[in-house]
Structure formats: C-alpha cells, structure tokens
Amino acid sequence: MMLIAGLTTALGIGALLIAIGYQVFHGGGETAPGEVTIVLPKGARIVSSGVSGDRLLLTLDMGGVTEIRTYDARSFKPIARVKFASEP
Numbered sequence: 001m002m003l004i005a006g007l008t009t010a011l012g013i014g015a016l017l018i019a020i021g022y023q024v025f026h027g028g029g030e031t032a033p034g035e036v037t038i039v040l041p042k043g044a045r046i047v048s049s050g051v052s053g054d055r056l057l058l059t060l061d062m063g064g065v066t067e068i069r070t071y072d073a074r075s076f077k078p079i080a081r082v083k084f085a086s087e088p
Helices: 004-027
Strands: 045-052 055-064 067-070 078-084
Touching: none
Parallel strands: none
Antiparallel strands: 045 055, 055 067, 067 078
C-alpha cells in the first residue's frame, strides 16, 4: 500500500514539474506581433513614452493640447485616451 501511495505521489509531483517547466520555457501566453504601426493624428508628436505592466503609455503634443494614450502592450489595441486642456 505504501508503494502505491509513494508512486502516485511521485507521479503527481512529476506532472506538476513538467507543467511548470512547460510554462517557463514556452512563455505561457500570446506573443506581441513582430511589427505594428500605431497611427497618430496629423501634426502630433510623441513627447514621452513608457511601459507600465502590460500597458504602453504615449504622451502626445498636438498643437498645444497634451494627450495621453494607453495601449495594451501585447496586442497594441487602444485602451484609454486622456486629453488635457487649459481653462479659458
């Protein structure tokens, strides 16, 4: 009985180690595309950029109006857009 219990435990631990090793060596998720073009409005220029977790942040200057755009770092799909304007 102890032999059966020991073999079952060893088999379970082995399966767990194989699953962990697979995730470590195969990235465990989708990969980002090789080449992406993000279209910005005409006349916009990138003031700064940054990455936070799985987010890509771009700060744009568009003729005196500052805007922050957030994209998903894996798929480069737009997530949020924040505009800043001065009060008249």
